[in-house]
Amino acid sequence: MAMSEHDKIRELLALAAADALTSAEEKQVAEHVRSCIACSNELGAWRPIASELRRFPTPQPSSWLVQATLARAEAKLTEQAEHDWNRRVLIVVVAFAWLLTIASWPVFQVVSGRFGGLLGPQFSRAWISFAVFTALGWLAGGVAAVMLAVRRRGERRLA
Ligand SMILES: [Zn+2]
Numbered sequence: 001m002a003m004s005e006h007d008k009i010r011e012l013l014a015l016a017a018a019d020a021l022t023s024a025e026e027k028q029v030a031e032h033v034r035s036c037i038a039c040s041n042e043l044g045a046w047r048p049i050a051s052e053l054r055r056f057p058t059p060q061p062s063s064w065l066v067q068a069t070l071a072r073a074e075a076k077l078t079e080q081a082e083h084d085w086n087r088r089v090l091i092v093v094v095a096f097a098w099l100l101t102i103a104s105w106p107v108f109q110v111v112s113g114r115f116g117g118l119l120g121p122q123f124s125r126a127w128i129s130f131a132v133f134t135a136l137g138w139l140a141g142g143v144a145a146v147m148l149a150v151r152r153r154g155e156r157r158l159a
Helices: 004-016 023-035 039-052 061-114 123-158
Strands: none
Touching: 004 023, 004 039, 023 039, 061 123
16 A cells, blocks of 8 residues: 555655646645655656746646737737727818718819800719719728728738
8 A cells, every 4th residue: 555655656756846836735745755765756756846847837737828818808909009000080071081082072163164064964074073083082081091001901911
């Protein structure tokens, strides 16, 4: 029975040196080591190795959990940032489209003026051109926004 106890304790020595045992196991090891020179020597040999290992950033369960939580929080923040960024782009696109509409209005007034009267088929043709031009402006803004979003996502994947 003493032999089995010795083998069992021997398996725990490395863990004991690393302070990774339960208090019950720790007590068992301490008791055995007091009466067993072989285990006492082996525990003594494990101690410096264990303390050396502790100096390295080993993946401890608690720190791993902290890191996972941090990573999740970071991902959420990134998602939030992207959401904010997309909204900002949308505002810029809308502002740009409005600016384009306002800026293009005098141009079309001149164009429609060149056709003569403000009434008649020329005028309605000018209005259609104006509408098409505005729609194209919106479309260009939308395409630019999508392209920027895609490019941004690609850059983040590379980072
Ligand atoms: Zn022993």
